[in-house]
Amino acid sequence: MSFRIERGLFKYDLTDHHAVLGIPVDADPKEIRKRYLKIARRLHPDRCASGSAVEKQLASDLLSKLVNPAYEQLSQERSRAEYVAILMQMGRRLIQESASVELYTDGARQLASAPNINHLYQSAIANMAVAQYDSLQQVLENIAQISELNVVYLMRNGGKNFSPSPPNTASPQTHGSTSSSPLTSPSPKNSTKNSPSTPSPEISATGQYIRRAQELINKNQLALARVELQDALKLEPNNSCCHSLLGVVYLKQNQIKMAKVHFDRTLQLDPKDEQALAGKRKIEQILGQKPGSAKSAAKLNTGTKQPNKSGGNGLFGGLFGGKKK
Structure with missing residues (x-):
């Protein structure tokens, strides 16, 4: 069947x-x-x-x-x-x-x-x-x-409020009737302006991608966050925030070479980007080398995934929290 x-x-x-x-x-x-x-x-x-x-x-x-x-x-x-x-x-x-x-x-x-x-x-x-x-x-x-x-x-x-078109015919082929989905929870009142599902019209398309990517990163849904950021870069290839967040995603996925590429690009666009600077320091820390050393740079260019030594607090805890050694 x-x-x-x-x-x-x-x-x-x-x-x-x-x-x-x-x-x-x-x-x-x-x-x-x-x-x-x-x-x-x-x-x-x-x-x-x-x-x-x-x-x-x-x-x-x-x-x-x-x-x-x-x-x-x-x-x-x-x-x-x-x-x-x-x-x-x-x-x-x-x-x-x-x-x-x-x-x-x-x-x-x-x-x-x-x-x-x-x-x-x-x-x-x-x-x-x-x-x-x-x-x-x-x-x-x-x-x-x-x-x-x-x-x-x-x-x-994806940020779209819409009024669906009324169906032209009865429900297409399925078994059974076209009963309504049982929605028992009341609709929230209009106190949630500019919620994540209904972004403000002032936010650009790229900004919406970045916002969704940040939410996905916070949920550790890294593959989806990467898709959002890559789509954002298609609209704005020189967006330093996109490159910086992509560096974060790749670093959390232990893809050291790709993380470095995007952190480097971020710093070309914005030399004071704290996230990218912290990411570069984290890469050096993972590789166990002093920043700027030739040996460290050679390792970065191998493209080999490195073990994650950032501990249980994740990237942001590793970058901005904890005690310096």
Whole structure:
């Protein structure tokens, strides 16, 4: 049996693995595994022992063709980071096409115009997940509804408030009716002006990339932060703040050579940039050499990843905290 969903991210030829598992886009590994095990138990043959042959086959197909591939993609750090980066790029693409984005559920439309979406989005996903696999015949419809929420979240996370176009027809092919996503949490009041999801119009496009990258760095989502900063540099190749933050990202990823490249570029543009100066000192500290020595410079040019000796406080703790030796 093959499955076809024509709403949400699926409409754009992208399998929405997060929707399949009923988890938010920013779910962590523990949350992903916990949710997968719960669904796998629900679809296990022993659980369906009392069902019909058709129901058993449907459960088996859902597990093997949707749930297992979703977990395989999201359970590995590298593949998950690459996939989420693709989602972020898709969100930016949809922002450019927002006039043509169609939403079929009240929940997704409500999310599109909410002043602050983060709590509402998380609550909506959690509520949908409760009964997502209770009725196997309704699973594809539930996945479609969650994927619509993910579309809105990705666009709003990219800084876009929008009014979706009303759908021209009934909901595209899924199993079950087009009921609304259960949003039980009230929309926050308008006391959250210029929240991270609704940036001020005075902030430039590059500034929005930088702001999102800084938030991702704080969450240690380094691969996504790097994508944001690289996109920012396409707009402003000589933005010293972008180069400095990229140096931070590469240094936290133990990519010493790339970190040095961006710190050096930062200091060419702004010789007094404290973050870049601290980053250069940190690189010398990692290599165990005196700043400016020829031997140290030679090591920096090898491109070899060095072990992270910054301790448990992360880069910023290592750069700006702790005692000097």
